Amino acid sequence: xxxxxxxxxxxxxxxxxxxxxxxxxxxxxxxxxxxxxxxxxxxxxxxxxxxxxxxxxxxxxxxxxxxxxxxxxxxxxxxxxxxxxxxxxxxxxxxxxxxxxxxxxxxxxxxxxxxxxxxxxxxxxxxxxxxxxxxxxxxxxxxxxxxxxxxxxxxxxxxxxxxxxxxxxxxxxxxxxxxxxxxxxxxxxxxxxxxxxxxxxxxxxxxxxxxxxxxxxxxxxxxxxxxxxxxxxxxxxxxxxxxxxxxxxxxxxxxxxxxxxxxxxxxxxxxxxxxxxxxxxxxxxxxxxxxxxxxxxxxxxxxxxxxxxxxxxxxxxxxxxxxxxxxxxxxxxxxxxxxxxxxxxxxxxxxxxxxxxxxxxxxxxxxxxxxxxxxxxxxxxxxxxxxxxxxxxxxxxxxxxxxxxxxxxxxxxxxxxxxxxxxxxxxxxxxxxxxxxxxxxxxxxxxxxxxxxxxxxxxxxxxxxxxxxxxxxxxxxxxxxxxxxxxxxxxxxxxxxxxxxxxxxxxxxxxxxxxxxxxxxxxxxxxxxxxxxx
Amino acid sequence: xxxxxxxxxxxxxxxxxxxxxxxxxxxxxxxxxxxxxxxxxxxxxxxxxxxxxxxxxxxxxxxxxxxxxxxxxxxxxxxxxxxxxxxxxxxxxxxxxxxxxxxxxxxxxxxxxxxxxxxxxxxxxxxxxxxxxxxxxxxxxxxxxxxxxxxxxxxxxxxxxxxxxxxxxxxxxxxxxxxxxxxxxxxxxxxxxxxxxxxxxxxxxxxxxxxxxxxxxxxxxxxxxxxxxxxxxxxxxxxxxxxxxxxxxxxxxxxxxxxxxxxxxxxxxxxxxxxxxxxxxxxxxxxxxxxxxxxxxxxxxxxxxxxxxxxxxxxxxxxxxxxxxxx
Numbered sequence: 130x131x132x133x134x135x136x137x138x139x140x141x142x143x144x145x146x147x148x149x150x151x152x153x154x155x156x157x158x159x160x161x162x163x164x165x166x167x168x169x170x171x172x173x174x175x176x177x178x179x180x181x182x183x184x185x186x187x188x189x190x191x192x193x194x195x196x197x198x199x200x201x202x203x204x205x206x207x208x209x210x211x212x213x214x215x216x217x218x219x220x221x222x223x224x225x226x227x228x229x230x231x232x233x234x235x236x237x238x239x240x241x242x243x244x245x246x247x248x249x250x251x252x253x254x255x256x257x258x259x260x261x262x263x264x265x266x267x268x269x270x271x272x273x274x275x276x277x278x279x280x281x282x283x284x285x286x287x288x289x290x291x292x293x294x295x296x297x298x299x300x301x302x303x304x305x306x307x308x309x310x311x312x313x314x315x316x317x318x319x320x321x322x323x324x325x326x327x328x329x330x331x332x333x334x335x336x337x338x339x340x341x342x343x344x345x346x347x348x349x350x351x352x353x354x355x356x357x358x359x360x361x362x363x364x365x366x367x368x369x370x371x372x373x374x375x376x377x378x379x380x381x382x383x384x385x386x387x388x389x390x391x392x393x394x395x396x397x398x399x400x401x402x403x404x405x406x407x408x409x410x411x412x413x414x415x416x417x418x419x420x421x422x423x424x425x426x427x428x429x430x431x432x433x434x435x436x437x438x439x440x441x442x443x444x445x446x447x448x449x450x451x452x453x454x455x456x457x458x459x460x461x462x463x464x465x466x467x468x469x470x471x472x473x474x475x476x477x478x479x480x481x482x483x484x485x486x487x488x489x490x491x492x493x494x495x496x497x498x499x500x501x502x503x504x505x506x507x508x509x510x511x512x513x514x515x516x517x518x519x520x521x522x523x524x525x526x527x528x529x530x531x532x533x534x535x536x537x538x539x540x541x542x543x544x545x546x547x548x549x550x551x552x553x554x555x556x557x558x559x560x561x562x563x564x565x566x567x568x569x570x571x572x573x574x575x576x577x578x579x580x581x582x583x584x585x586x587x588x589x590x591x592x593x594x595x596x597x598x599x600x601x602x603x604x605x606x607x608x609x610x611x612x613x614x615x616x617x618x619x620x621x622x623x624x625x626x627x628x629x630x631x632x633x634x635x636x637x638x639x640x641x642x643x644x645x646x647x648x649x650x651x652x653x654x655x656x657x658x659x660x661x662x663x
Numbered sequence: 664x665x666x667x668x669x670x671x672x673x674x675x676x677x678x679x680x681x682x683x684x685x686x687x688x689x690x691x692x693x694x695x696x697x698x699x700x701x702x703x704x705x706x707x708x709x710x711x712x713x714x715x716x717x718x719x720x721x722x723x724x725x726x727x728x729x730x731x732x733x734x735x736x737x738x739x740x741x742x743x744x745x746x747x748x749x750x751x752x753x754x755x756x757x758x759x760x761x762x763x764x765x766x767x768x769x770x771x772x773x774x775x776x777x778x779x780x781x782x783x784x785x786x787x788x789x790x791x792x793x794x795x796x797x798x799x800x801x802x803x804x805x806x807x808x809x810x811x812x813x814x815x816x817x818x819x820x821x822x823x824x825x826x827x828x829x830x831x832x833x834x835x836x837x838x839x840x841x842x843x844x845x846x847x848x849x850x851x852x853x854x855x856x857x858x859x860x861x862x863x864x865x866x867x868x869x870x871x872x873x874x875x876x877x878x879x880x881x882x883x884x885x886x887x888x889x890x891x892x893x894x895x896x897x898x899x900x901x902x903x904x905x906x907x908x909x910x911x912x913x914x915x916x917x918x919x920x921x922x923x924x925x926x927x928x929x930x931x932x933x934x935x936x937x938x939x940x941x942x943x944x945x946x947x948x949x950x951x952x953x954x955x956x957x958x959x960x961x962x963x964x965x966x967x968x969x970x971x972x973x974x975x976x977x978x979x980x981x982x983x984x985x986x987x988x989x990x
Contacts, residue, residue, distance in 0.1 A: 360840040
């Protein structure tokens with residue numbers, strides 16, 4: 130008995146030592162805070178965001194469209210989406226294949242080192258280097274090379290005249306000194322970034338939050354909000370709960386989850402229009418969807434107002450083309466009625482030879498008017514839209530069979546089955562549309578999977594890409610939008626609105642038409658200019 | 664005895680090497696057979712706006728276009744040189760990701776283990792001692808129900824009650840959203856719910872085991888003898904019956920380690936606890952193979968080590984025990 134007791138005591142001691150050892154070995158996964166400010170003071174503003182970035186390195190794809198508060202690009206966007214110089218002294222002329230930027234004087238990185246043209250050149254070279262596995266490299270393929278002839282000058286050499294080059298210059302500039310010669314797959318910079326932006330990096334607890342503090346010596350003036358916490362929580366209901374509990378000062382929510390905050394004192398709900406559309410992408414070489422009459426009739430038969438009202442609970446608008454209303458480039462002539470016109474749809478089908486057949490499905494030369502519509506299985510919004518399309522189509526005798534699939538299963542089928550798809554950027558009409566409608570991208574992955582091939586559309590896209598005169602460019606894209614609408618290459622369904630809830634009264638909030646991604650961009654991209662309203 | 668223990672440890676280690684080889688090879692084959700494309704997961708939303716040529720380049724950079732055997736041998740060679748590779752989804756060295764997260768997992772799992780041990784000992788003894796009383800019914804009833812309930816479900820219910828309705832404790836995270844530093848008191852407050860859920864979900868087995876074992880022991884001659892000698896009831900139960908009922912408990916604990924690993928994965932994910940277990944979920948979702956492989960290795964090692972520790976403890980506690988390698 131005595132021996133046994135002694136053994137148990139030994140065991141117990143071992144256990145205690147083990148547990149103490151474990152506790153002592155714990156350290157914070159974040160770097161120690163360099164901040165001296167007191168947590169919990171009123172200066173801290175907590176953003177509740179849905180998706181955490183994989184990296185904070187712009188070269189690897191962190192907020193290249195200017196949504197980052199840590200970094201500045203050569204240019205930035207005003208509230209109305211026009212461009213303004215940021216790290217560049219002024220907006221350069223864009224003509225031909227050479228664009229020269231002069232840098233703003235006296236800008237320093239957060240670690241105190243001065244910004245030079247070397248850093249700018251390095252940033253773009255690093256994106257373009259295939260070894261770096263940058264996911265955004267494809268956006269910059271128009272750039273042939275970037276040079277830094279003197280510390281204040283950066284010269285971009287383009288492969289071909291490329292009008293949107295200034296739009297691409299919102300990419301955040303990184304310090305060459307901290308990255309050169311390293312493998313970007315594991316650079317410490319990816320999680321401890323140093324930029325020139327209005328906020329400097331303090332700490333990142335992966336899976337939880339990123340903490341930033343105001344850059345007091347920011348060239349554009351120090352921000353009023355001194356400490357910024359970006360807390361990540363993927364679940365919409367959890368974010369709504371934490372917002373209601375007062376833990377968050379602002380958050381992004383789907384329209385349904387935001388409804389409870391509508392009439393609360395001290396809270397403001399912002400519904401911001403976006404260029405983020407959902408539509409039906411057709412395989413144009415397939416027998417049924419290849420017939421323009423079917424596509425036109427389907428577009429006429431859809432009840433887009435019901436989709437906006439019921440599926441988006443009002444937070445959206447009907448879509449008829451790939452360029453969002455509210456942006457400079459939108460062609461107002463590309464329009465339609467939000468409510469269905471089934472008589473006109475039926476007439477179109479009759480004229481094209483699609484005659485009513487058995488089971489209510491129209492038939493032409495023995496082929497039933499029937500096609501498969503795919504949607505990504507995990508996406509409930511696209512699923513609801515697919516259901517609505519199928520039900521509207523049935524009313525005009527077109528049979529739409531639905532298939533909810535994983536992306537890996539969708540990709541090989543895109544050449545023969547239709548798909549509920551979404552894209553959309555408010556910045557430049559060349560973005561995405563070139564790849565989506567140009568014949569050279571026909572069948573390239575998710576680009577132009579419907580094999581749309583029209584020489585005059587190719588010509589319009591090429592002209593729009595190269596043309597730098599705004600008036601001519603606008604005419605070109607107006608014609609392009611009309612052409613896409615006439616051919617009904619896609620049937621566009623809805624544009625989404627992004628919904629935000631903000632606590633307190635602020636000046637400087639500048640809603641603008643937003644892009645598809647809205648992590649720290651969106652309404653929060655101007656956070657450095659928010660000031661408490663008196 | 665020390666030599667015997669050493670021999671046992673050596674035996675186990677000898678078995679561990681081939682075991683790890685089999686586990687990692689299995690992992691590679693599964694990853695190859697998986698329908699998920701790591702490059703698409705890596706690109707995320709961007710996958711839909713990235714040309715296939717760029718995706719091909721990334722695939723080639725990662726060596727994913729090489730034959731399976733070559734990929735495996737390269738990975739194994741790097742592992743033997745101490746290089747775990749880079750996490751693709753986090754853009755950081757795997758060793759660094761694990762290093763900063765392991766402590767938090769060990770803290771939560773360690774605390775959960777202690778709570779689980781203490782609570783199941785007390786509750787199990789109570790249930791056995793007052794067998795068929797209302798306390799026993801409540802304890803064993805809850806234990807059975809808990810055994811049937813999935814951990815994540817328990818966790819969500821607990822969050823709903825304590826964080827959403829009562830607002831006593833935070834629903835997740837390591838520290839308050841607004842705090843920038845890691846204060847022990849803050850962490851402790853955030854730790855209560857995950858540790859409690861993990862301990863609770865793993866304890867029902869042990870509670871029931873202690874109860875059964877103690878009930879059997881209470882019927883043994885030496886217990887009746889102790890009672891006949893007029894010893895206090897407490898002395899009889901705690902010092903005589905419980906002690907001899909406990910030996911198999913040690914082995915059971917070792918056998919619980921895999922369950923603890925699974926439980927930790929679910930609990931860390933639900934409570935956004937920044938440990939290695941939640942990282943393995945992220946790695947799996949992102950098809951981040953280098954990270955997933957390292958974490959699987961770690962979990963395998965934890966199970967082997969848990970069993971070794973339990974057997975060691977058993978041998979120390981009862982020298983009559985014979986295990987492989989100890990004769």
